[in-house]
Amino acid sequence: MLRTLVIAAHPDEPEIYAGGTAALLARAGHAVKFLTLTNGDAGHHHMERLPLARRRAEEAWQAADALGVTAYDIWDVHDGTLEVSVEARLKVLAEIRGWRADVVIALHGHGPGHPDNRAAGRLVEDAVAFATTRNVETGRPPLPRQPLCLTMTDYAALSFHRGELAVDVGPVLDAKLDACLAHASQFLEYAAWQRGFLDDAPAPGDTVKGRAFVARHWAPFLEATDSHRPALAARYGAEHAARVTHAESFALAPYGRQVDEEELRHLLPLFPA
Template sequence: MSYPLKVLVVKAHPDEAEMYAGGTTRRLADRGVAVKYLSLTNGDAGHYKMEREPLKRRRAREAYAAARHLGVVDYEILDIHDGELMPDLAVRTAVISSIRRWQADIVITFHDDCPGHLDNRAAGRAVRDASDFCTNGNICPEVPPLAQAPICLKMIDYGALNVHKHDIVIDVGTSIEAKLRACAAHATQFFEFTPHERGVISEAPQTGDWPAERAFILKYWPEFMYSLPAMSGGFEFAESFELADYGRRTSAEEVLKLFAL
């Protein structure tokens, strides 16, 4: 099948692409773009009660369910422990291989140089380091190199709120319901682990009560659901991306033209 564009979102944990870029990737999928999510860890530390092995399996099921809401074509989860991600040679090789196999035109990932979760920073660093080798056939020779380096974008997360540049702002008002349902599919994170960490577990809705689930996510994750004040455009729901200083050189105008949203 021929696609107008191929996008790869590389994150550290199974729920993050949905939260930080789900609205944009759903809009892209709706116009025929092939979107893949790559999680560099299996998320097996993200709970206050479940042990690693059953949690890993449950989070994978949640991820695949979320993908259906967003039109994501492929969802790859590396079997690396949550909390133990390092931007080492093995991870870099896995990222190079994934970018090449997907033949990604655009790669979206985290900032690698700001506060926040160490796994998130390591994921961003792995993409930064991998980007220079995507066209070099002597590196990872088992996977054919790309003809040109992909464009790389940084997505926001809680640690990047104060450093992120809103170079590209996407109105996700038409895809916010799909994004919220994809987030809700990650019940371990949105209705169990994070509410427990924040001390609001008593307010968490019963799974399956969609109006209550929707309201709960909008209440406790507003900075990633509603448009931030720093964004331009006046959109109620928006997602923001920063042009990376690595990968193929480009401009916000070119990216918006490629997105065609």
């Protein structure tokens, strides 16, 4: 059994950016954990921080059930206050070691966008450097080998993200959409309010309309496009790649374990032989 850790800044980001890949790994019998480095308590247009943090934790657990994710941990850090510090780096390092991660999926650590997202990416990058270093102590034993590290795209990284690896998530699309819908405070409320289509949001619990709503408004993180085809063809073959309708895209991080194609396929057993 392989162990994958997806690290993001806010609850709902692992689901929209890597939820399909997580579901595929879980269905294949592997262990996947989601970790967010803030509790998301700023992300609403009328709810106060404490009730919002509680609600978002409940939504996260529902999302984990939809995907088959083994664990979902949320740091008690206020949304909007995540900083790149030695203390936070060591906490991330402890999380990576504690999960005994074979694969770590993280946000990009550089570029524009939400400061928490960039900080989360930087913290993972900096922590992984010490994953095997025994004298950097965290209370968790060092890993025997560096994990394979991937970066997932977010809304601010679309312009520079390198889609070197793409996963066909069509077989688990409904699970991914349901995981997003579990975060009703975000997909049906706050983000819809921010982006000006709150009046179009369906009622919570309307799965058919809800899936269609998320699929329409978050298409860049769901649909396979021409930019995905080369990476899809490299691992699924050109014929399969041409048929893929929904995909998730990842870059091979310059940090962590550098692998050849055989080891990549071993650590991410998602592709046909």
